[in-house]
Amino acid sequence: MQLRIFTEPQMGATYDDLLAVARRTEETGFDAFFRSDHYLTMGGDGLPGPTDAWVTLGALARETTRIRLGTLMTAATFRLPGPLAISVAQVDQMSGGRVELGIGSGWYEAEHAAYGIPFPPLGERFDRYEEQLAVITGLWSTPVGETFDFEGAHYRIAGSPALPKPVQDGGIPLIVGGKGSKRTPLLAARYAGEFNVPFSSVADNARLFAGVRRACEEAGRDPGAMVHSSALVLCVGKDEEEIARRAAAIGREVGELREHGVAGTPAEAVDILGRYAEAGAQRVYLQVLDLSDLDHLDLVASEVAPQLA
Structure with missing residues (x-):
């Protein structure tokens, strides 16, 4: 099982905070550093304010060398698909081919209102999301020297040179996720x-993974070619005192975290992650909410990750 670090900077973080976490992520052997793509906090004052996901990842691309970099999830409502394809491909070039794009339909209405971003009804958001996936993949896969056209209900592309191109072999991996049982x-x-299940039980992960496998079979695609992943909040400590301190720092209860996240002692964390692996998760994004607690990453890297290799 691969372990990735996943941050929520809209809750309150500077670029320097994120750089420190990304560097520790790389130093301690985790597979990747990911961040959310949000413009408004979900609690607290959010100071000093949001940072843009792809600006951040472009900078981190130049200050790291090994870890993969990406978003869970970029909102399709935030950016037009053509400019987004350019930004992500540029960061891929800047990183030497280490980027992944997690993209979703967008869900947090308050941040749209706070920054003047249109927020259509759910059905239209999904329609736009589907067209964005078609446009982004179409632009990236168009051979150099040819042009790309697209005629959709919401986006129209005419004679695009479809540049720049991703640099990594096989193109930039796309991550789609969620709990929907039909369109997703x-x-x-x-x-x-990759298909990602956010913050759900072992049983729900197994059910949603099975749904994606069926969808792959119906589409004539090998289900084994899809990576299955989970996102879970992290709160691990060497003893009960440390666990309680880390839970308090993120405003959560220990019992609730043990029930819904990767929480407890390192041995408990290994057991929890093992159950998600049995449900089909090949990769887990560990949501780190206290970005100042780099010792948290050290503990998981030294006492949890080796047991999952």
Whole structure:
């Protein structure tokens, strides 16, 4: 099982905070550093304010050398698909081919209102999301020297040179995720290299993974080619006192974290992650909410990760 570090900077973080976590992520052997793509905090004052996901990842691309970099999830409502394809491909070049794009339909209405971003009804958001997937993959896969055209209900592309291109072999992996049982699995089967289940039980992960496997089979795609992943909040400590301190720092209860996240002692964390592996998760994004606690990453890297190799 691969372990990735996943941050939520909208809750309050500077670029320097994120750089420190990304560097520790790389130093301690984790597979990747990911961040959310949000413009508004979900609690607290959010100071000093949001940082842009792809600006951040472009900078981190030049200050790291090994870890993969990406978003869970970029909102399709935030950016037009053509400029987004350019930004992500540029960061891929800047990183030497280490980028992955997690993209979703967008869900947090308050941040749209706070920054003047249109927030259509759910059905239209999904329609736009599907078209964005088609446009982004179409631009990236168009051979150099040819042009790309697209005629959709929401986006129209005419004579695009479809540049720049990603640099990594096989192109930039797309991550589609969510808990929907109809359109989401179909989009994952058609466009994604990875399907992610956010903050759900072992049973729900198993059920949703099975739905994506069925969608792949119906689309004529090998289900084994899809990576299955989970996202879970992290709160691990060497003893009960440390666990309680880390839970308090993120405003959560220890019992609730043990029930819904990767929480407890290192031995408990290994057991929890093992159950998600049995449900089909090949990769877990560990949501780190206290970005000042780099010792947290050290503990998981030294006492949890080796047991999952």
